[in-house]
Amino acid sequence: MNSDAFRVLVVDDEPNIRSGLAKGLAREADTVHTTGEARDALYKVDRSHYQLVIADVRLNCGMTGIDLLKRLQDSHPQTAVIVITAHGTVEMAVEAMHAGAFDFILKPLDLDLIRQQVRKAREYYRLRIENQQLRKRLAGAGDVSNIIGGGAAMQSVFQQIRQVAATEATVMIQGESGTGKELVARALHDLSDRSGGPFIAVNLGAMPESLLESELFGHEKGSFSGASRQKPGCFEQASGGTLFLDEVTEMSAKSQVDLLRVLESRQFRRVGGESLLHTDARVVSATNRSVDELIADGSFREDLYYRLNVIPIDVPPLRGRREDIPLLVEHFLADFCLRHQRPSKRVSPEAMQTLASAHWPGNVRQLRNLVERIVVTHPDDVIQVDELPTDFAPRPRSSRTLPHSLAEAVEGCERETIELALQACNLHRERTAKTLGISVRTLHYKMGRYSLH
CATH class of the missing domain: 3.40.50.300 (P-loop containing nucleotide triphosphate hydrolases)
Incomplete structure (x- = not known):
């Protein structure tokens, strides 16, 4: 059996629902099997690996779809479960989601919606496989207890x-x-x-x-x-x-x-x-x-x-190990796409070069936060350089004249450093002050001086 195949099991005591979903989902999965019994579903999942189970709440066999969901969460936590029902309530939906359901869908079933959720579950499974493979590859690059670094x-x-x-x-x-x-x-x-x-x-x-x-x-x-x-x-x-x-x-x-x-x-x-x-x-x-x-x-x-x-x-600091930035970006992309159930993404070579050459006052934590922001807010599969936040986009060559004095140049550098640190610390002033190695009082004074409020 191909371990990467996406297999779906439909559990419903209505034969027409089972056959309809089996036919309707044939293009969304490598295999679609059906059963009308919750206990038979547990037997099938134990014997064969299913990535997704679609289960009705009412199964007329002494076990509800919610019970089946909870049993699967205990015995096969990697299997996603979509709960369907014609008698849904808010309380039932909340119970299902709290029990770990991938989704809760009301009958009569909208086949397009079911297909959409199955595609999401398949993408979620693919990302999990990619994440596991990436972790194995990173282990060969010197991963020690989840610390990533090959340099x-x-x-x-x-x-x-x-x-x-x-x-x-x-x-x-x-x-x-x-x-x-x-x-x-x-x-x-x-x-x-x-x-x-x-x-x-x-x-x-x-x-x-x-x-x-x-x-x-x-x-x-x-x-x-x-x-x-x-x-x-x-x-x-x-x-x-x-x-x-x-x-x-x-x-x-x-x-x-x-x-x-x-x-x-x-x-x-x-x-x-x-x-x-x-x-x-x-x-x-x-x-x-x-x-x-x-x-x-x-x-x-x-x-x-x-x-x-x-x-x-x-x-x-991260700027002292720039060769690790592509590895870290790839790891965080895979991790957050999986966590937020987003399609997989990659960073263009130009954007990666920009990230690799940035100053990173907030170090790996700042990079991690940036990648999560990209995963959540950008719909595109490939992140281009102009889609990076403005503080990471390439800056145009300055048309300003040279500063009039060394003091003016130092002040300009100080202002930029404080501004970057504030962004890295999400404007949290105590953390920013610690990052910069100054007191909160000094930070407040300098923010006022440079109009950074």
Whole structure:
């Protein structure tokens, strides 16, 4: 049997519906089989692989089409199911869609509509096959735990991950926002002897100082207002696994002391508790800031840095691994076309060259968001260069004269960099400030100065 063939099974207790759909869908599928019984349908799907099942709700056999849908979702989740009925209600449609139905169609059946939905299901299946094949091909290009990169820069990172993963050493991952630092941390966990244990990630930059101690170390019932029950912290939850501390350089001075104490002793107390608890969590941290500068200005402890940075891994920015951009674009296109049930798309050579030469202040995250936008908003199968967002389209040669001074040139460059960072961060000012390595207050001032509000 051809594993790529698109096979459809029609389940309806009315013979005329079965025969009508079998004939009407003959050109939309490689094979169309029919049955009037839900249990026979389960038997057929178990024996032969069907990509699509079209099932009536009322089957007069002790099992409804909704029941069949739920059974198939459990046993054959890759099989799409279209539910049809002559007695539909809003509640039934909601139940079917929540149970995972590909679509819900009312009788009398519009054959053109059925054909359209079958074509969509077939395209969805084709995209899934392409996505699986792409993942296999990317694995040969150095894919490590879903990190895509075939160039020398990422191959060096992959080599470090493989060398370090099996050890117990603490690792600090440094790189700009959006470069994939958490993916590196997950790869370290997945390739380690701790892979069967928990992977707990906490973003310290997004955590209010008042909650950070409780988040990391847990708290006892009644230890503060609102503490209605005992809660284990991240160090406790991650014991036997990996604790990933993202944006670790955003911690306050007190929290840095608390973290250093745990790293040195492997012991801690819950907030409001007296007993010393032990943690076996391996700590992996990450930052997008220059730690040397933070140590120099006294905002980050040097002794804590040495504890965290036993093994440093630097993740390159996307502009430092441009050879990977076509691979990433192809991967994201396949992924988002499948996720949003869109026809497959490709990028023209000219558009790909434009993407490969862009600055990418938001790195892989920015590229991923851009590709999703293209998949959702562009109906064409081939994305041309003039269909890229204006900030990525080729810019005409400037007819302006040279700046009058070096200061004017610097200001122009600064304005453009801030504008690109705002776009990459979807105008989120706190993330933009962190990406640029400045305070939110400084960002607000510069936005006002350059009229970027």
